[in-house]
Amino acid sequence: MRSSISTLVRFVVLVCVVLVMVSAVGAADRDKLLTEPGVYGTFAAFRLDADWTKQDQLVRIAQLTILKGVIEQHREKLAIDVYLLRGLSDHADVLFRIHATELRETQQFLLDLQGSLFGKHLTDSTVFSGLTKKANYVPGMPDNLKAELKIPGEPGPNPYVIVIPIRKDADWWSLSQEQRAAMMQEHTEAALPYSKTVKRKLYHATGLDDLDFITYFETSRLEDFQSLILALEKVKEFRHNRRFGHPTLLGTVRSLDEIIEVLAQ
C-alpha cells in the first residue's frame, strides 16, 4: 500500500511540473472570448458514475490532477469555466462552460476530457452550444436605457449560476423584426432593475441543438434572480417560449481547485 501511495505522489508531482510548463505557454485571451460576439459557448454537464466514489482517494486525486492537466492544455485556445451542480440540480454533478472561436476546438477539448482517466467516470452528458452576437433586437431603444445597461454590476463573488435553455414558438419567428424588437424592449425594461445584482449572458443556439437561446445567469442574490424571472414571465415575449428550462441548471460558481477539492473528498 505504502509503495503504491508514494508512486502516486511522485506521479502527481510529475504532472504538476508538466502543468506549470504548459501554463507557461500562455492562456487564451480569456477576456476577449468572454466578451466579444462571434464566440461559441458550449455547456457540457456530466454526472459522475457510481465507480467514482468507490475508488481510493489517492486514485481520485491523481485523476483530478489529470483533469487539471487537460484543462491547462486547452487554455491557449479556450476559456473554460467549471460549476458545481451536485445537490442543487438532479441533472448533473459538474458543468463545464467552454468558449471558443471554433466549435471543433471545443470538441477536441471534450474528446480529451472524456478520454482521460477522469473522464471515463463522466456519464449522462448534456451538451448544448450557442453563439454570442451583438445585441440586435433593440435599435430604437432609448439612450437612458442603454446607459443603464452599461453600468457594471456590483463587485464581489457571484456564487450561484443558473442556465436556462429556451425555444421560441413558430409564431415568434413569423413576427416582423419590428414586432420582435418592441417585445424585446419591454423584456429589457422589465429586466433592468436586476441588472446590477444579476449578471446575464445570451447565446444563440438555433440549429446547433433543439433550442433557440441559452440564457446564463450569475448572482449572489438568488431572490433578485427569482424576481427577475418573475418579471420576465409577465411580459408579452414570454408567451412565445415553447420551452423554458428542461433542464434548468442551478449550481454554484467554483474555481477548478474548489471543484477538485470537493470531488476528491
Next chain:
Amino acid sequence: MRSSISTLVRFVVLVCVVLVMVSAVGAADRDKLLTEPGVYGTFAAFRLDADWTKQDQLVRIAQLTILKGVIEQHREKLAIDVYLLRGLSDHADVLFRIHATELRETQQFLLDLQGSLFGKHLTDSTVFSGLTKKANYVPGMPDNLKAELKIPGEPGPNPYVIVIPIRKDADWWSLSQEQRAAMMQEHTEAALPYSKTVKRKLYHATGLDDLDFITYFETSRLEDFQSLILALEKVKEFRHNRRFGHPTLLGTVRSLDEIIEVLAQ
C-alpha cells in the same frame, strides 16, 4: 465474522459519541426556518440502489449511523425533515426536506450526504427548491377569512405527506395583479374548510427549477386532503396550471430514527 461485527459495533459506538458531541453544539432555529419568509426549501428525493439491501445488516446500521451524523453536523444551519416514500410513490424511497437561509448551505449538506458511505447508495435523485414568501396575493381578503386561516390545525400526528410541484401557464403571468388576486381569493375560500385537518406550505420555485410553485401538505386524514384537491381543481385558477404533479410525491412523515429502523431491516 465475529471480529468484524465487534469492530463494527465499536465503530457505531464511536460515531454515536461523536454525534452526541455534535448535537451539543446546538441546532438551527428550526422554528424560524420553518415559519419565516425568505427561507429556501429544498426537496431531495432518492432511491436506494440494488446494492443497499444486499449488504449485511450491520454494515447498513453503520452506514445509517453515519447518515445520522451528517444530519447532526448540519443541524446548526439547516432544518432537515425526512419522509418515507417507499411503497406509496414509485419515484423514490426517501425524501429529505431541507430549509436554509442560503442554498449553498443546502448544497453542502447534500454533498456531504451523497459523499458519505450511506449516500453512495442513493440514486435517481429528484431535487427542486423554492423560496418561502409572505402571502401576497390577497390584499383585499375579508378579515373573517384571514382569521379562519390563522386557527391552528388539529393537534396530533400527521402521518401522510404529499408534495405537488406546479407550473403556471403563460396566460397566468400575463394577467393583472388584481385578476390573479381575485382568483387566489376564490382558491383560498375553496381550501378553507380543510385548513384544520390538512396543513399546507407554499414555496416559490420560479427560476430555480422547471416549476413555479412547490405545494407541501401534511395530514392524518387523506380523505380530507383528496377533497381539498378536488375543491381546488374546480376553481378558475386551476385552469392556469400547465403542470400539476409529475411527480406527485406521497409518503409518510417519519422521524429520522424511524427511517433508520425501516432501512436497517
Next chain:
Amino acid sequence: MRSSISTLVRFVVLVCVVLVMVSAVGAADRDKLLTEPGVYGTFAAFRLDADWTKQDQLVRIAQLTILKGVIEQHREKLAIDVYLLRGLSDHADVLFRIHATELRETQQFLLDLQGSLFGKHLTDSTVFSGLTKKANYVPGMPDNLKAELKIPGEPGPNPYVIVIPIRKDADWWSLSQEQRAAMMQEHTEAALPYSKTVKRKLYHATGLDDLDFITYFETSRLEDFQSLILALEKVKEFRHNRRFGHPTLLGTVRSLDEIIEVLAQ
C-alpha cells in the same frame, strides 16, 4: 449440492408451518374491503430483475414461499390480489392490488414485500392509489337503469384484468355538478350492455398520484371489454380525458399459487 437442497427443503417446510399458523390468525374482512366505500386501493406493478431467472430453481421456490408468508402476514388488515402481466403488458411482470382502510398499512406491506428476499428482485415499480366512494354522479338516474346495474355479472372465472388510469382535463372540473352528472349518465347508459360480462370497479385518485381515476376491469370476454371501451369513447365525457391509459395494464387474474408456479419455472 445435495445437502444444500435438503437444507432448502427443510427451510421451505418450516416456512409453510409458520404460514399455516399465521393463516390461522384470521384474514381481513376481504368482502368488506372489496365492496365498501372509503377503502384505499393501491396498484403496485413490478418487473422481475435479470438475476431472478439466473437463480437456482430451489432458491426461487424458497423466495416465493417467503412471498407467500409476507402476504399471509398482512391478510388480517389487507385484501391482496395478484395478477400476471408478463407477456401481455410490457410495463411489468406482476401486479398486486391491495385494499386497505389506511394507506400506511399498504405501505407497511409493500415495505415488507420489497425488503424480503423475493422483493429484492422486484424493480421498475409502478404504484398508484385511489379511494373507493359511493357512486355520486347520477342522482337523477332512472330506476330501471339502477336496477339493471345491480344484476350480478355472469358467474365463473374472469381470466383477464385491465387497469386504465385516467386524468380529466381542467374543463371537466370547471363544469357544474349537473353537467357532469348528465355526462356520466350518458356514460353509464353506454356501458350498460356490457355490465353482465365485464366487471368494473372505480377508484378516485385525485391528489394521491398524477391521476383522477383508476378504472379496473375483469372479464372472460375480451371482445366485450373492447366493445365497452369503444362505446365509452363515443360519449361526450370521453373528450374530457386528458390521459387515458399510459399505462394500460393488461394481464390475467391468477391465484397466488398460480403466480408462484409460473415464477418458479
Next chain:
Amino acid sequence: MRSSISTLVRFVVLVCVVLVMVSAVGAADRDKLLTEPGVYGTFAAFRLDADWTKQDQLVRIAQLTILKGVIEQHREKLAIDVYLLRGLSDHADVLFRIHATELRETQQFLLDLQGSLFGKHLTDSTVFSGLTKKANYVPGMPDNLKAELKIPGEPGPNPYVIVIPIRKDADWWSLSQEQRAAMMQEHTEAALPYSKTVKRKLYHATGLDDLDFITYFETSRLEDFQSLILALEKVKEFRHNRRFGHPTLLGTVRSLDEIIEVLAQ
C-alpha cells in the same frame, strides 16, 4: 473444450429429435388464424442483451435451438411469425407476431419464451395486441372498389415489414358512424393503387393497450409503401390520428431458420 462441444452437439441433436416429434403433433390452422376475424394478433418486440453476443457460438446455437423448440410447442394453437428489426429499427432486434383465438394462449407462449435459456437474453420488450374484425366501416362502398380490393397482391417474397400503431383523437369517436364511414371510404380509395404491391392487415387495439389500431404492412417495394403512406396522410381521416407510429417498426420478413442463422453469427 472438446468434450463440452460434443456434449452440446449431442444436446442439439436430442432437441431436434424432440422437435420433430412435437411437429408431428400438428400445427394450428395457420390459414384460419391469419385470415379470419375474431383473432388476437400480438406484436412482441425485443432487444437482445449485451451478454448474448459475449457467449460462445455453440452456446448461442443451443439456445436458439431451444427457441425453435418453444415455437414448435405452441404451433398447435398459435400462428407465430418472426421478423428481423435489427439495423433498421432502433427499438428492437427481433419481432414476434402471434395470432391466437385467446390471448391467454399468447401469454403462455411468451412466458415460455421469456423463461427459456434464449429468452433470458430478451430485454426492453414492447408488446401490444389487437383483434381482427370484419371490415365494417364501408357499408356504402361501391362494388368496383370492393372488387379491386379482392384482387390478390403480386406473388413472390415480400421482404420488408412495417408496423405502425395508431391512436385516434376524441373528435374521431364523437363523429357519427356515417361521417367515419365517409372518411374511411376516402382513405380506402387513396390506398387502392398500392393494394397490389403493399399487403395490409388491420388490428383493433382499443382498450388492450394505449392504441386504437395496429396497422401491419408487408412489401417488396418500399417506395410504393412510402407513396401509400403519403397518400393516406393527405385524406381527412389522417387528421384524427393523435398518435401515428411511436414506434414505427421497420424490418425484414424472415423465416425462423434465417433469424436463427443471423443470431448465431
Next chain:
Amino acid sequence: MRSSISTLVRFVVLVCVVLVMVSAVGAADRDKLLTEPGVYGTFAAFRLDADWTKQDQLVRIAQLTILKGVIEQHREKLAIDVYLLRGLSDHADVLFRIHATELRETQQFLLDLQGSLFGKHLTDSTVFSGLTKKANYVPGMPDNLKAELKIPGEPGPNPYVIVIPIRKDADWWSLSQEQRAAMMQEHTEAALPYSKTVKRKLYHATGLDDLDFITYFETSRLEDFQSLILALEKVKEFRHNRRFGHPTLLGTVRSLDEIIEVLAQ
C-alpha cells in the same frame, strides 16, 4: 504481455492484407449513390459503451481494424460515411450515413457491424432512414432561382455536419399541392443566400420512421448555417413542422482513418 502484443500486431497485419484484397474488388458507384434519386439514406448513430475505453489500446486498435474491414466488405454496394458527434452532441459518439439502393443491404451492413468485435461496444443506437427523390415541390420556380441553386458550393473541407429530422403536421398534408409548392418556393428563396457555404441534402422518411424528412447539412461556416436555419424559421412553411430536431445531431465530418485514430486514443 509482450507475446500478446506481437500476436495482436500480426493479427492487425493479417487483417490489413485481407482489406487490401477486399478493396481491390471495387467500391460501389459512390457518386451515383450520393447524387441520384431513389436511393435510401440511413443514419445510424451509436454511443460507445463504458467497456470500450477500459480495454487495452492494442485491443481497441485490433477492433477498429475489424471495423475498417466490415466497411470495406460492403463498399461494393453501399456508400458509407462516418462522423464524430462526441463532444458536440449528447445523443451519440459516432454517426454512420449509409446510402443504398435497397434497405436490406444497409441492414446487412449494420448486422455485420453490430456483430463484429467492435460493434459489441456500440449501444443506444438511433437509426432512421429516408429516400432521395427528384425535387418535386417547385414546378413553377423561376429559372434564375433554379440556375442559382445549380452553382456548386465553395470548394474545400466542410468540417461540420448537422442532421435535423422533421415531421410535418396534419395541416401540411391536407394543403393542396399548389399551396405546398408556393410555401416551398418561399422556403427555397430564403435558403438561397446560404447555398454556397452550406451544403444540403434531403431524404423523404414518411412511413419508414416517425418522421417525414431528414435534412442533412455540411458546412465549414457554422454561422452561415445558423443564419440559414433562422431564415427558414421565418417562412410560413416552418409553422407546419410538428417536430424539428429531437434530436439535432451536430458533429464533424471525418475520414474513417481519423475516426479510428480518435477512438484508438
